[in-house]
Amino acid sequence: MAEQRKPRRTTVADVARLAGVSAMTVSNVLNAPHRVSEPTVQTVRAAIEELGYMPNHAARALSSGRSQVIGLPLYLEDDTFSEQNPGLGGFLHGLLGGLVKAAAISGYGVHVTTPTEGATEIALYERLIAARQVDAIVVLETMPKDERIEFLSQRRFPFVAFGRTGPQHRQCWVDVDNETSMVGIAQHLRSTGRERAVYLATDSALPWVHQRQAGFLREFPSAVVRSFGSLEAVAAYVAEADRPDVFVADNDAYAVVAMRALQRRGITVGEDVAVTGFNDFPFASMLDTPLTTARIPLRDIARCLFERALREISGDTDQPGRLVTAPLVVRSSA
Amino acid sequence: MAEQRKPRRTTVADVARLAGVSAMTVSNVLNAPHRVSEPTVQTVRAAIEELGYMPNHAARALSSGRSQVIGLPLYLEDDTFSEQNPGLGGFLHGLLGGLVKAAAISGYGVHVTTPTEGATEIALYERLIAARQVDAIVVLETMPKDERIEFLSQRRFPFVAFGRTGPQHRQCWVDVDNETSMVGIAQHLRSTGRERAVYLATDSALPWVHQRQAGFLREFPSAVVRSFGSLEAVAAYVAEADRPDVFVADNDAYAVVAMRALQRRGITVGEDVAVTGFNDFPFASMLDTPLTTARIPLRDIARCLFERALREISGDTDQPGRLVTAPLVVRSSA
DNA sequence: ACATCGGATATTAGCGCTAAAACTAGAGAG
DNA sequence: CTCTCTAGTTTTAGCGCTAATATCCGATGT
Numbered sequence A, B: 001m002a003e004q005r006k007p008r009r010t011t012v013a014d015v016a017r018l019a020g021v022s023a024m025t026v027s028n029v030l031n032a033p034h035r036v037s038e039p040t041v042q043t044v045r046a047a048i049e050e051l052g053y054m055p056n057h058a059a060r061a062l063s064s065g066r067s068q069v070i071g072l073p074l075y076l077e078d079d080t081f082s083e084q085n086p087g088l089g090g091f092l093h094g095l096l097g098g099l100v101k102a103a104a105i106s107g108y109g110v111h112v113t114t115p116t117e118g119a120t121e122i123a124l125y126e127r128l129i130a131a132r133q134v135d136a137i138v139v140l141e142t143m144p145k146d147e148r149i150e151f152l153s154q155r156r157f158p159f160v161a162f163g164r165t166g167p168q169h170r171q172c173w174v175d176v177d178n179e180t181s182m183v184g185i186a187q188h189l190r191s192t193g194r195e196r197a198v199y200l201a202t203d204s205a206l207p208w209v210h211q212r213q214a215g216f217l218r219e220f221p222s223a224v225v226r227s228f229g230s231l232e233a234v235a236a237y238v239a240e241a242d243r244p245d246v247f248v249a250d251n252d253a254y255a256v257v258a259m260r261a262l263q264r265r266g267i268t269v270g271e272d273v274a275v276t277g278f279n280d281f282p283f284a285s286m287l288d289t290p291l292t293t294a295r296i297p298l299r300d301i302a303r304c305l306f307e308r309a310l311r312e313i314s315g316d317t318d319q320p321g322r323l324v325t326a327p328l329v330v331r332s333s334a
Numbered sequence C: 001a002c003a004t005c006g007g008a009t010a011t012t013a014g015c016g017c018t019a020a021a022a023c024t025a026g027a028g029a030g
Numbered sequence D: 001c002t003c004t005c006t007a008g009t010t011t012t013a014g015c016g017c018t019a020a021t022a023t024c025c026g027a028t029g030t
Helices: A012-019 A023-031 A038-051 A057-064 A080-084 A088-105 A121-130 A147-154 A178-191 A207-219 A231-240 A252-264 A298-313 B012-019 B023-031 B038-051 B057-064 B080-084 B088-105 B121-130 B147-154 B178-191 B207-219 B231-240 B252-264 B298-313
Strands: A069-073 A109-113 A136-139 A159-162 A173-176 A197-202 A224-228 A246-249 A274-276 A322-324 B069-073 B109-113 B136-139 B159-162 B173-176 B197-202 B224-228 B246-249 B274-276 B322-324
Touching: A012 A023, A012 A038, A023 A038, A057 B057, A069 A088, A069 A121, A088 A109, A088 A298, A088 B088, A088 B109, A109 A121, A109 B088, A121 A136, A121 A147, A136 A147, A136 A298, A147 A159, A159 A298, A173 A178, A173 A298, A178 A207, A178 A246, A178 A274, A197 A207, A197 A231, A197 A252, A224 A231, A231 A252, A246 A252, A252 A274, A298 A322, B012 B023, B012 B038, B023 B038, B069 B088, B069 B121, B088 B109, B088 B298, B109 B121, B121 B136, B121 B147, B136 B147, B136 B298, B147 B159, B159 B298, B173 B178, B173 B298, B178 B207, B178 B246, B178 B274, B197 B207, B197 B231, B197 B252, B224 B231, B231 B252, B246 B252, B252 B274, B298 B322
Parallel strands: A069 A109, A069 A136, A136 A159, A159 A173, A173 A322, A197 A224, A197 A246, A246 A274, B069 B109, B069 B136, B136 B159, B159 B173, B173 B322, B197 B224, B197 B246, B246 B274
Antiparallel strands: A109 B109
16 A cells, blocks of 8 residues: 555654754754854754754654643543533633643643543543653632542643632632632622522532532622522422512523523513523524623633743742633623 | 763563573464463463563664554644534544554554645655654545545555545555445435425535535435535525425535524424435434434545555555445434 | 863764564474 | 565664763963
């Protein structure tokens, strides 16, 4: 099938020969041009151009000990997501997009993996680290006490977390400022004169659930708070609830379901009652009544994650955590 | 900061010494155990276990010439997507999820990249290939005549395409059987006794647009076909249209907008008129009137793409293209 | 004039692994 | 009793790059 074996790829040596310098000089032109005199840089660059030379990734990684790749371990469970978490797709798109783009600009790649059936995420990290396959790892959905963070800190391996880490951990993270963002929503509602609020919370121990709720209660201390484990439960509750003038959901899906339940009762959302969500998932603006919500700036967060990862790689292990506010997006629902 | 330099990672040599064999034997136990006698395998495995040895990725790649990574070049443009293409997030989630999982099972990783500002996708391929950073490339959104496919074929570099390639190209692809799937939708509508159909088409030269339309017209030759460049245009048209009994959209977003326009006119979707979409995007089941649509089995497609990529890598360059049908999902809208 | 210094480049020596070739027996054939 | 032959193993030789060190050379100081 393949016509000829061994076309022998062009290497630094070829470039060096053509430019009349040593291989090391070529390497320096590529990696630390300031070490090389201007005329030599020109000559070498010309030779590189002429031969169309591009350095071999594996060789570079082996020799230098850095792979120029950051690892993104992901749980991508089967189809459950579409029912459970319609926003997940948008989340992935924004985060991955931002990360890949930021990485590309700095000459890095993003290595996406997932634990194989039955294996833990830690085992996956172990492999990535031992194989020296990535220079840093991005940890998602961090918990206040998180064994993954513990593991990585203890191994002194560079990482960044999306989600604040607990006080006992290293503080290399970026997170949504859920509390402040929810305060923003609350203040907007207050400014429209609403008073009787119901807060629809997710029934989960994920940190953001509590953070958002705390933010809301700061502005509406007397709000009624209800937790739900499923969209159906939310719908059932809203369908029966006596008439508050605001439903504040801690996520967009709950808000959508609430709006539907209200519309079924003939209540006009945005007039008779206000409804807000959180996330600004892709369909929020295309709903029957476009949803007022807080937009999580995923691309900015991703960029920020990457920058911190870079710093970690270069040895700066004392970066403080960073909170990013999700700006309010006012549409017709509130 | 770092306490001690040079902990010197454990290497094949360490394992070899402990097991009392040569480095090559250790390598063989890892990569081709059938070449090694059973007792030796045991001894070596025990030594590996004891030392917690894991092979260095870069060294392996450099020496063997294969990286055990497949490349996934992606365009992840800034926020435009949420307005333009709310399904993109779900698309990414399904495809990436399937790919990463399939790859992980076979010991492969997925390298996600994007062309840097101003650079072409081809230039990106060039880098990936020259750097020997990936063993195969997954090409998305293939067009009938596609210079990316041309480039990869000509370079004889392993690839798989999502989307059928033109007859002049190599046929290593997996695609949705848009025509047959749309015929499925049409037959379902026919079986409910509907007759007067309007087909809402995307105004684009993407191959699936024509394929789906062709499928529909096979069953409803007399259908009215209209093309639209924006959701607003769809809404405006449907708001004015005289009463057909079916609106068939070639994508879910159009279907959603159409349903909304109909509801505004007081028309009950699913009874007075049927509406269908295509894709089964994450929110299709959570709409006011859950949407009847065709579900693109992204995870299966991704698995299939990966399998083909593997075959390509191992030199089998004569795989035929493969069509995957998107099964009909009947909900209340039709 | 001669030691000194520092910028630019060259040499050396691997990084950790595996392909390929070269050895070992011990089994079976003549 | 020598001569294959083969399964199992070791030896040799890089893969292509860069860290670390050595070398060169002209400019500077006294």
